[in-house]
Amino acid sequence: xxxxxxxxxxxxxxxxxxxxxxxxxxxxxxxxxxxxxxxxxxxxxxxxxxxxxxxxxxxxxxxxxxxxxxxxxxxxxxxxxxxxxxxxxxxxxxxxxxxxxxxxxxxxxxxxxxxxxxxxxxxxxxxxxxxxxxxxxxxxxxxxxxxxxxxxxxxxxxxxxxxxxxxxxxxxxxxxxxxxxxxxxxxxxxxxxxxxxxxxxxxxxxxxxxxxxxxxxxxxxxxxxxxxxxxxxxxxxxxxxxxxxxxxxxxxxxxxxxxxxxxxxxxxxxxxxxxxxxx
Amino acid sequence: xxxxxxxxxxxxxxxxxxxxxxxxxxxxxxxxxxxxxxxxxxxxxxxxxxxxxxxxxxxxxxxxxxxxxxxxxxxxxxxxxxxxxxxxxxxxxxxxxxxxxxxxxxxxxxxxxxxxxxxxxxxxxxxxxxxxxxxxxxxxxxxxxxxxxxxxxxxxxxxxxxxxxxxxxxxxxxxxxxxxxxxxxxxxxxxxxxxxxxxxxxxxxxxxxxxxxxxxxxxxxxxxxxxxxxxxxxxxxxxxxxxxxxxxxxxxxxxxxxxxxxxxxxxxxxxxxxxxxxxxxxxxxxxxxxxxxxxxxxxxxxxxxxxxxxxxxxxxxxxxxxxxxxxxxx
Numbered sequence: 001x002x003x004x005x006x007x008x009x010x011x012x013x014x015x016x017x018x019x020x021x022x023x024x025x026x027x028x029x030x031x032x033x034x035x036x037x038x039x040x041x042x043x044x045x046x047x048x049x050x051x052x053x054x055x056x057x058x059x060x061x062x063x064x065x066x067x068x069x070x071x072x073x074x075x076x077x078x079x080x081x082x083x084x085x086x087x088x089x090x091x092x093x094x095x096x097x098x099x100x101x102x103x104x105x106x107x108x109x110x111x112x113x114x115x116x117x118x119x120x121x122x123x124x125x126x127x128x129x130x131x132x133x134x135x136x137x138x139x140x141x142x143x144x145x146x147x148x149x150x151x152x153x154x155x156x157x158x159x160x161x162x163x164x165x166x167x168x169x170x171x172x173x174x175x176x177x178x179x180x181x182x183x184x185x186x187x188x189x190x191x192x193x194x195x196x197x198x199x200x201x202x203x204x205x206x207x208x209x210x211x212x213x214x215x216x217x218x219x220x221x222x223x224x225x226x227x228x229x230x231x232x233x234x235x236x237x238x239x240x241x242x243x244x245x246x247x248x249x250x251x252x253x254x255x256x257x258x259x260x261x262x263x264x265x266x267x268x269x270x271x272x273x274x275x276x277x278x279x
Numbered sequence: 280x281x282x283x284x285x286x287x288x289x290x291x292x293x294x295x296x297x298x299x300x301x302x303x304x305x306x307x308x309x310x311x312x313x314x315x316x317x318x319x320x321x322x323x324x325x326x327x328x329x330x331x332x333x334x335x336x337x338x339x340x341x342x343x344x345x346x347x348x349x350x351x352x353x354x355x356x357x358x359x360x361x362x363x364x365x366x367x368x369x370x371x372x373x374x375x376x377x378x379x380x381x382x383x384x385x386x387x388x389x390x391x392x393x394x395x396x397x398x399x400x401x402x403x404x405x406x407x408x409x410x411x412x413x414x415x416x417x418x419x420x421x422x423x424x425x426x427x428x429x430x431x432x433x434x435x436x437x438x439x440x441x442x443x444x445x446x447x448x449x450x451x452x453x454x455x456x457x458x459x460x461x462x463x464x465x466x467x468x469x470x471x472x473x474x475x476x477x478x479x480x481x482x483x484x485x486x487x488x489x490x491x492x493x494x495x496x497x498x499x500x501x502x503x504x505x506x507x508x509x510x511x512x513x514x515x516x517x518x519x520x521x522x523x524x525x526x527x528x529x530x531x532x533x534x535x536x537x538x539x540x541x542x543x544x545x546x547x548x549x550x551x552x553x554x555x556x557x558x559x560x561x562x563x564x565x566x567x568x569x570x571x572x573x574x575x576x577x578x579x580x581x582x583x584x585x586x587x588x589x590x591x592x593x594x595x596x597x598x599x600x601x602x603x604x605x606x607x608x609x
Contacts, residue, residue: 087319116533207416
């Protein structure tokens with residue numbers, strides 16, 4: 001018997017040590033990635049990055065046009081994707097809570113949530129770029145909107161379900177029609193959660209590269225024309241990092257740092273707004 | 280004095296009319312709003328359907344030309360318009376396999392640490408850190424892999440592997456060739472770092488869902504922490520863990536940017552993990568905008584269709600598993 005105890009204790013000690021080691025290694029590895037990013041990013045960051053255009057190889061420049069392009073495409077993607085997402089989430093939580101359609105939509109939505117984003121790029125290429133005959137910032141924005149929708153659907157549904165049904169019943173008992181109950185009671189009660197979902201969706205698309213590569217393509221010049229190819233931070237990072245030019249590689253690091261900060265700021269804002277874990 | 284009741288009657292009638300009007304207006308806004316939400320919900324289904332239909336129609340020329348041969352031939356020659364998908368499919372599966380081989384045990388061990396060992400005050404910060412890291416865009420991991428991790432592997436791990444296994448049969452072919460830095464192994468390792476936060480945070484959530492009574496009972500009869508995890512927590516959370524792992528696998532299979540930077544983009548199947556290869560998503564990302572000719576484009580879209588199928592199946596299994604766990608928890 002004592003041997004059995006000793007063996008069990010030993011096994012426990014070994015596995016607990018492994019568990020601590022895994023945590024140290026796992027977190028340490030991630031710290032290494034972030035450390036390298038901060039180091040290389042900050043050494044490449046300067047005011048010019050925000051004020052000048054992308055340079056030809058071998059000369060100095062900045063990332064103004066991709067930053068503006070990313071902001072514009074993100075804004076339009078959110079403008080298209082958010083209403084669809086909120087309405088779909090509303091149907092699932094308010095009207096069709098127990099219907100088969102809701103079950104199917106929820107299942108498909110969850111799959112879309114983690115579907116490979118490059119496939120979304122191919123989809124938009126087929127339905128927009130090919131018929132229009134050219135790449136455009138608008139196609140890029142629609143591709144991003146396709147990624148926004150499932151994130152917003154999921155959070156909206158989750159948050160509306162959390163709204164106590166007594167609130168809806170109280171409003172309905174006063175004779176308030178259903179759409180007004182939803183707009184003035186449910187949405188108001190779930191507002192923080194829904195905004196959280198939108199912030200998470202923005203965080204998600206601000207780093208997306210794959211869907212933009214063959215929808216918005218890239219553009220080395222400044223443009224506000226959504227009907228023309230448009231540069232974006234991730235696409236420029238991809239192009240510059242893969243290039244042999246040192247200036248370009250430095251700009252890629254600076255861009256990577258900007259994106260990471262944006263994503264972290266958005267996720268932290270979303271988290272503190274919700275006050276709890278979502279998605 | 281006579282007209283007062285008449286007036287009141289008129290006012291009441293007018294009120295009735297305006298009441299009926301606003302009621303019917305409300306009824307129609309109600310119906311419109313409901314129809315809008317229903318349309319949006321159906322739009323979600325249409326997106327997925329649209330993805331499938333557009334990919335299938337885009338892939339049709341290549342699939343018609345090559346038939347099933349597309350799935351198992353290795354040649355990828357844009358000049359002669361000969362395309363086969365086995366190299367990218369092989370690369371996708373191998374890199375994802377390497378990633379899961381590392382990320383699953385490490386992720387589960389971290390989840391065990393977080394739920395059983397970690398002091399209370401540390402749990403929240405580590406948990407939040409892991410969730411934030413899960414949100415970092417993959418291009419960041421890609422650029423790190425290209426500039427820092429690949430050169431590091433080229434100097435250290437890869438020569439060591441070649442030296443150690445160079446004379447061992449079977450293993451020597453796995454680690455053959457010069458240390459390029461980039462290649463399948465590097466891509467697999469980067470993917471492992473990427474999916475680690477996903478697997479960890481889902482496993483932690485399902486571990487935490489184990490009713491404390493069960494664990495307390497096990498501790499009460501003298502189980503060690505490992506025994507509690509092994510015989511109580513894991514069996515209880517099994518479906519959820521499998522779901523989480525499949526979700527991570529789905530991400531690894533479809534991941535584009537982190538892999539594209541370090542895979543080397545070579546369309547060939549080689550036994551050596553150190554050799555450059557390609558994955559489905561990396562091929563598409565690298566070649567799509569440069570693809571001239573309809574057949575070339577179509578072949579790349581056919582690759583996308585294959586990827587869509589594989590990930591759809593994996594993700595569907597993942598969601599089904601997680602759904603089962605949810606149902607059991609009520």
